[in-house]
Amino acid sequence: MSFDGLFTHAIVHELDQKLTTGRVAKVSQPYPAELIITIRAHRHNYPLLISANPTYPRIQITEIPYKNPAVPTNFTMTMRKYLEGAIVNKIEQVDNDRIIKITFDTRDELGDSQQLVLVSEIMARHSNISLVNLKTGKIIDTIKHVGSDQNRVRLLLPGATFVMPPKQDKVNPYLPNQVYSDLVRQTDDTVELSHQLQEHYQGFGKDSARELAAELLQSDNLPATYQHFLKHFENPEPVLITHSNGKTQFAVFPPLNIDGELQHFDSLSALLDAFYANKAEQDRSKELAGQVLKVLKNELKKDRRKVKKLQQQLQDAATADQYRICGEILTTYLSKLTPGMKEIELPNFYDDNKPLKIKLAPELSPSRNAQKYFTKYNKLKTSVEYVKEQLKLTNDEIKYFENIENQIKLAAPADIQEIKLELQEQGYIKKKKSGKKQRKVKVSAPEEFHTSDGTTVLVGKNNLQNDRLSFKIANKNEIWLHVKDIPGSHVVIRSTNPSEDTILEAAQLAAYFSKGRDSDNVPVDYLPVKRLHKPNGAKPGFVIFTGQKTLYVTPHKLSN
Structure with a gap:
């Protein structure tokens, strides 16, 4: 079942029962298009998630932990100003x-007392969250600003008069009607009837319409069946359906024809948490990673262009001797040169006196022309060491950025925020200027896994975590692992004498959290932590080591 009007009816009923008369304790905006309002009601704190994410818009109580950004957005500050301490009057x-x-x-x-209305519109890419003053009808702020150039019908900007989206010319199914009865008389095909129900009724998604169509066509009492169907949404039996192909869908109640395994939940919010746990996290990570990926793409483009230029300079330096030879030949036959010459052919005494054409600058004297070749020779020779050093630094930076790209692919939203912080500290992303002193962001703990014999294995999900894991958390005699010569996470076995099976499983985990996760045979180095060393001035996540052993494994993720 999709998050259609009927599901909205059910979730509103659930939220109204739990949250009405509650007080707003906290307002957070952990992700760009999502707001979390923590409401204290009936001696319990309920984090109400209101999402205007274009892919997964919804409203629910969530128990999935989140991490706030270091600096709150202007929208967050406005919501805190107006809503913190407010009482929930009703949800409709x-x-x-x-x-x-x-x-x-x-x-x-x-x-003075006032009433505010928070309007959540769950409409795919048009989803939005608006705070409106009920008395004036003016918008205080919206999570997405929509100007007249984007929508000529509705202006969604602070200070504008709030206008509801245009109403559809369809029947509200909860109002008295006989439309369903007329439609059943016209067809006995489930697919056709479900299409007609969607055409005539407001808020029917494809799954809801198909379910009602199936029930109506099997019914001897249409009004009773219709009313019984609607009552499901006020007395839900939330289920998650896992089909044979591995796909999942959620429903307010078990459908008539069940195709898959059912998992029951105590509430619709718990059902949505289970359904969106991975999907929404991945989407949030992509959304948060947008700026980071843009920076990485630009920096990699610059560095790869720089590498080509440096390699060309090295190739030019390889021909430096040719400039020296030209200079020496010109010096030897200086008397044969006359001012204004553009070219001269002289015997090359380094190559059996074969004729050698040498280009000249007509504006320079003969001696200055010879000196010009010696100057170019010296410049190329002295630049070689510098160019080699720059080439190494640039290639190291490319590896650094490729490593971050790899981390983003498996990153959770909190990891993305730490990667962004790392790039800010390295000067690749500008920090936002703020009058307030920014609080220091605490680096989150590495992810924890367990091998088949119960040994704990820790994995750094970004470079800040990698450094903390390798040099702060791990003991010097514990075992450290990393894929060989490709980007990957730092992995530590919390044991000084792990079994061969444990080392193998940890190596498979290290391969999984690396750029080689799609390969069948990945080399993984392992050694005691005490053999690690971080050079002065090295970038986050960079280490050097000696005395390692190497395993070849197939990537595999362990259980947490």
């Missing part, structure tokens, strides 16, 4: 549409 759905209104009772700066 607009008709049977995917629009939810949360009304808050609060007080303004003068202490």
Whole structure:
């Protein structure tokens, strides 16, 4: 079942029962298009997630942990100013549409009571969250600003009058009607009937329409069947359906024709947490990684262009002797040169006196022409060491950026924020200027796994975690692993004498968290932590070591 109008009806019913009369304790915006309002109600804190993410828009109570950015957005600060301490008056759905209104009772700066409405529109890429003053009808702020150049019908900007989305010319299924009865008389085909239900009723997704169509066509009492179907959304039995092909879908109640395994949940919010846990995390990571990936792409492009230029300079330096030879020949036959000459052919005494054409600058004297070749020779020879050093530094930087690209592919949102922080500290991303002193971001703990014999294995998910794991957390006699010669995570076995099976499993894990995760045979180095060394001034995550052993493994992820 999709997050359609009927599912919205059910989730609003659940939220209204749990949150109404509660007080807003905290407002957070951990991700660009998602707001979390923590509401204290019935002696319990409920983190209410309101998402305007274009891929996974929704509203629910969530128990999935999140990490706030170091600097709150302007929208977050506005929400905190107006909503913290406010009382939830009611939560309601607009008709049977995917629009939810949360009304808050609060007080303004003068202490006078006022009502604010938070409007959540769950409409794919048009999803939005708006805070509106109920008395004036003016928008206080929206999570996505929509100007007249984007939408001529509705202006969603602070200070503008809030206008609801245009209403559909469809029947609200919760109002008295006989439309379903008329439609059943017209067809006995489930697919056709489900299409007609979607055409005539407001808020019916494909799955909801198909389920009602199947029930109506098997019914002897259409009104009773129709009402029984709608009551499901006020007394839900939330289920997650896993099909034989591995795909999952959520539903307010078990469907008539079940094709797959059912997992039952106590609430719709818990169901959504289970369904979106991985999908939303991956999407959030991509969303947060947008700026980081753009920076990486630009830096890699510059570095690869620089490498080509440096390699060309080395090739030019390889021909430096030719400039010296030209200079020496010109010096030997200086008397044969006359001012204004553009070229001269002289015997090359380094090659059996074969004729050698030498280009000249007509504006220079004969001696200055000879000196010009010696100058170019000396410049090329002295530049070789510098060019080689720059080439090594540039190639190291390319490896560094490729390593971060690899980390992003398996990163959680918190990891992305730490990668962004790392790039800010390295000067690749500019820090936002703020009057307030930014609090120091605490690096999160490495991810923990367990081998088949119960041994703990820790994995760094970004370079800040890698450094902390290898030089702060790990003991010197524990075993450290890393894929050989390709980007990957630092991995530590929390044992000074692990079994061969444990080392093998940890090596498979190191291969999984590396650029070689799609290969069948990945070399992994392992050695005691005490043999690691970090050179002065080295970038985060960079280490050198000696005395390693190497295993060849197939990547595999262990259980947490």
